[in-house]
Amino acid sequence: MSVPLLDVRELSIRIPRGANGYAHPVRGLSFTVPRGETVALVGESGAGKSSVCSALMGLLPAGAKQGGSVLFDGKALRPHEVRGDRLAMVFQDPLGSLNPYVKVGRQLSEVLEVHRGVTGRAARRAAIEMLERMGVADADQRFDHYPHQMSGGIRQRVVLAMALLVEPELLIADEPTVSLDVTTEAQILELLRDLSHTRGTSILYVAHEPAVIAHTASFLHVMYAGRIIESGPTERVLAHAAHPYTRALIAAVPHIDGDAPPVPIAGNPPEATAPDAGCAFAPRCALARSACLDRVPRLEELADQHRSRCPVVLEEMA
Amino acid sequence: MTALPVLEVERAHVRYDIVTDRVPFRKVNRTLSEPLRWLYRAVVPGQRIQVRAVDGVSLEIAEGETLALVGESGSGKTTLGRAIMQLERVVKGSIKVDGINVREVRGGRARRRLYRTVQMVFQDPRESIDPGLDVESIVAEPLVGLGIEHRKKARRARTIELLHQCGLPASLLGERPGRFSAGELQRVAICRALAPAPKLLVLDEPLSALDLSSQAQVASLLRQLQADLGLAMLLISHDLAATRHIAQRVAVMYFGQIVEVAPTTDLAARLLHPYARALISAVPQLSRLSQTDPRMAIQPSALSPPPGCRFHPRCAEATDRCRREKPKLKQGQLPHPVACHVVHDGA
Numbered sequence A: 001m002s003v004p005l006l007d008v009r010e011l012s013i014r015i016p017r018g019a020n021g022y023a024h025p026v027r028g029l030s031f032t033v034p035r036g037e038t039v040a041l042v043g044e045s046g047a048g049k050s051s052v053c054s055a056l057m058g059l060l061p062a063g064a065k066q067g068g069s070v071l072f073d074g075k076a077l078r079p080h081e082v083r084g085d086r087l088a089m090v091f092q093d094p095l096g097s098l099n100p101y102v103k104v105g106r107q108l109s110e111v112l113e114v115h116r117g118v119t120g121r122a123a124r125r126a127a128i129e130m131l132e133r134m135g136v137a138d139a140d141q142r143f144d145h146y147p148h149q150m151s152g153g154i155r156q157r158v159v160l161a162m163a164l165l166v167e168p169e170l171l172i173a174d175e176p177t178v179s180l181d182v183t184t185e186a187q188i189l190e191l192l193r194d195l196s197h198t199r200g201t202s203i204l205y206v207a208h209e210p211a212v213i214a215h216t217a218s219f220l221h222v223m224y225a226g227r228i229i230e231s232g233p234t235e236r237v238l239a240h241a242a243h244p245y246t247r248a249l250i251a252a253v254p255h256i257d258g259d260a261p262p263v264p265i266a267g268n269p270p271e272a273t274a275p276d277a278g279c280a281f282a283p284r285c286a287l288a289r290s291a292c293l294d295r296v297p298r299l300e301e302l303a304d305q306h307r308s309r310c311p312v313v314l315e316e317m318a
Numbered sequence B: 001m002t003a004l005p006v007l008e009v010e011r012a013h014v015r016y017d018i019v020t021d022r023v024p025f026r027k028v029n030r031t032l033s034e035p036l037r038w039l040y041r042a043v044v045p046g047q048r049i050q051v052r053a054v055d056g057v058s059l060e061i062a063e064g065e066t067l068a069l070v071g072e073s074g075s076g077k078t079t080l081g082r083a084i085m086q087l088e089r090v091v092k093g094s095i096k097v098d099g100i101n102v103r104e105v106r107g108g109r110a111r112r113r114l115y116r117t118v119q120m121v122f123q124d125p126r127e128s129i130d131p132g133l134d135v136e137s138i139v140a141e142p143l144v145g146l147g148i149e150h151r152k153k154a155r156r157a158r159t160i161e162l163l164h165q166c167g168l169p170a171s172l173l174g175e176r177p178g179r180f181s182a183g184e185l186q187r188v189a190i191c192r193a194l195a196p197a198p199k200l201l202v203l204d205e206p207l208s209a210l211d212l213s214s215q216a217q218v219a220s221l222l223r224q225l226q227a228d229l230g231l232a233m234l235l236i237s238h239d240l241a242a243t244r245h246i247a248q249r250v251a252v253m254y255f256g257q258i259v260e261v262a263p264t265t266d267l268a269a270r271l272l273h274p275y276a277r278a279l280i281s282a283v284p285q286l287s288r289l290s291q292t293d294p295r296m297a298i299q300p301s302a303l304s305p306p307p308g309c310r311f312h313p314r315c316a317e318a319t320d321r322c323r324r325e326k327p328k329l330k331q332g333q334l335p336h337p338v339a340c341h342v343v344h345d346g347a
């Protein structure tokens, strides 16, 4: 088997908080992104998804401690060496990635100048071409616009264009569509699928709900309280979820057909400051028993590539 | 029995008038929504411009009924909600809340009467709630502000009752919401809106700042409130899948106008307007791939509505007639009102 493009092993992140406390948003996370694949990281807000992205981009706050290892193309990842070049990220809020005082065209061509040494006319042409590929109409006019002159959907396309101009090998997309209309969301997802097919770009797609990635990611990791609690081929996990949290998340998706309303998950996820006390989902889990609180359950394989961190369901299925 | 509608909107128009030379750009940038910010840059200073944000909307909500108002961002949903609260001026047509003509509400007393009848909940609870206050002061604020309950003891009792109605424990009374999750905060905001016992609640995107499980929690609270209090609601949202389980009917808004009004049962099969169909097929679902016509990528400009049917540049069904003639919202031979030439011709 070939070396995965991204190989995250036992990643853990601690961030100092308060006088002598700390938040522990990521608690031993391992996953890979194979070349040319789209891998999804899904979980409620506070699960630690953005912290993982920040670590990969080398953007954790000062004082944060990172444990475990991250291999990029087989070598230890040095974010500042590959960021904006072989590795690019798109954030939830497109405005955050754009300079409000600089025309978007300038911002796009600057990326090419810095990372590819392409300047002037050639840079402009490449930037406009990329905007067009991202489905921006009148790309040559947009080139001279400021970020605030665009709707959220167009801005997110510009940010995507900027990330993709350098043809990164890995694109990290942290909830890139949450603030957009469903119509725009569907277009952006289509764009990403196309990108992965035609260019073989690897994508780590972060979402808070499974419906968004159901038909875009080939592999799915469900994250809860800083850990992966279930993972496997997307279709398989969604059809045969083997962790009560994954099942609850799926039941909370509203459907456009049928009568079943979405089912809320009672209670809240634990705070990132809470110490480990057995299965983190136990306070909200209908299947919980006292043994669940003894230790953090292990991630166990129940079928080819399909793993879950719930011994109770595992036993049930055996 | 013909109960009076709680909300009656008749051919309402709301326009934003802008004169371009007054406000410095920096300030505009912070306070206006996008196309307007653009205007200040793109337009000759001193020019007067009107954005027809709500352009001849008629709709009704019966007692205890929930109507979802759905459409992409910029379609005028928030503006209509704000006009109901008298936060925007209705320049033509009328809005009546439980018989009160909002256009004629003047002075403190009339306003207080309006706000006892209708309350609004905003999209992001982190912006609409002061994190420095405790839950009791937040929830009881309308009781004081609208002069409903002056006695402290009775106010506390009412506050506890309200928390209970919203599925929140009384132990929250003294807490500050700084550490609450967005879902809990939104429930506190709904709780506050219920304080004056309004007949109508206007909810502007109450789910969109929340993650999936909080969305489902707030949705089930809203269903509960309908059943327990017989509350009428205008549920503004861009999410058809989430709202159809709360509302009995849905009104689809495009470019300041209502293009379809339909019951929410079997919604996906029922909606007929090409724009409504496009919204449906774009919803991400576990069971199927979301889809969009490439034409949907065209972003219409709020400043120059297309002639004829406003949806025609993005519509796969558009004919020459669509480019010339405005379709009217009417039922005709259809099961419910739709504003589309082609749908009516095919009926």
Ligand SMILES: Nc1ncnc2c1ncn2[C@@H]1O[C@H](COP(=O)(O)OP(=O)(O)OP(=O)(O)O)[C@@H](O)[C@H]1O
Residues within 6 Å of the ligand: A145, A148, A149, A150, A151, A152, A153, A154, A180, A181, A184, B033, B034, B035, B038, B042, B072, B073, B074, B075, B298, B299, B300, B301, B302, B303
């Ligand atoms: N400077 C500009 N030049 C040309 N068109 C513009 C400019 N600024 C905005 N527009 C257009 O005005 C229309 C409305 O933009 P608006 O910002 O209202 O979108 P929106 O509905 O808020 O969408 P979103 O949800 O994506 O933010 C869009 O077609 C947009 O492209």
Ligand SMILES: Nc1ncnc2c1ncn2[C@@H]1O[C@H](COP(=O)(O)OP(=O)(O)O)[C@@H](O)[C@H]1O
Residues within 6 Å of the ligand: A015, A016, A017, A023, A024, A025, A043, A044, A045, A046, A047, A048, A049, A050, A051, A052, A061, A271, A272, A273
């Ligand atoms: N800079 C930080 N300082 C302290 N705590 C943080 C910081 N960043 C994130 N956290 C905490 O870590 C947890 C996970 O956050 P995040 O990674 O943003 O989750 P997600 O992206 O899944 O919503 C949260 O509880 C958050 O409060």
Ligand SMILES: Nc1ncnc2c1ncn2[C@@H]1O[C@H](COP(=O)(O)OP(=O)(O)O)[C@@H](O)[C@H]1O
Residues within 6 Å of the ligand: B016, B032, B033, B034, B035, B036, B051, B052, B053, B071, B072, B073, B074, B075, B076, B077, B078, B079, B080, B302
């Ligand atoms: N305060 C304002 N001043 C001028 N124009 C506005 C203002 N608020 C909204 N608009 C414009 O009115 C239209 C409808 O906006 P809005 O009601 O916010 O739509 P929605 O809630 O459906 O997203 C948009 O074109 C918007 O830019």
Ligand code: SF4
Residues within 6 Å of the ligand: A243, A244, A245, A279, A280, A281, A282, A283, A285, A286, A287, A288, A289, A292, A297, A309, A310, A311, A312, A313
């Ligand atoms: S380990 Fe126990 S508490 Fe955790 S998900 Fe499984 S059954 Fe529930």
Ligand code: SF4
Residues within 6 Å of the ligand: A259, A260, A261, B223, B244, B245, B246
């Ligand atoms: S849509 Fe169906 S399931 Fe949802 S509330 Fe209405 S009747 Fe109940």
Ligand code: SF4
Residues within 6 Å of the ligand: B273, B274, B275, B309, B310, B311, B312, B315, B316, B317, B318, B319, B322, B327, B339, B340, B341, B342, B343
């Ligand atoms: S009237 Fe014509 S352009 Fe408008 S929605 Fe119907 S078919 Fe499309």
Ligand SMILES: [Mg+2]
Residues within 6 Å of the ligand: A046, A049, A050, A051
């Ligand atoms: Mg995040």
Ligand SMILES: [Mg+2]
Residues within 6 Å of the ligand: A178
């Ligand atoms: Mg969504």
Ligand SMILES: [Mg+2]
Residues within 6 Å of the ligand: B073, B074, B077, B078, B079
């Ligand atoms: Mg709005």
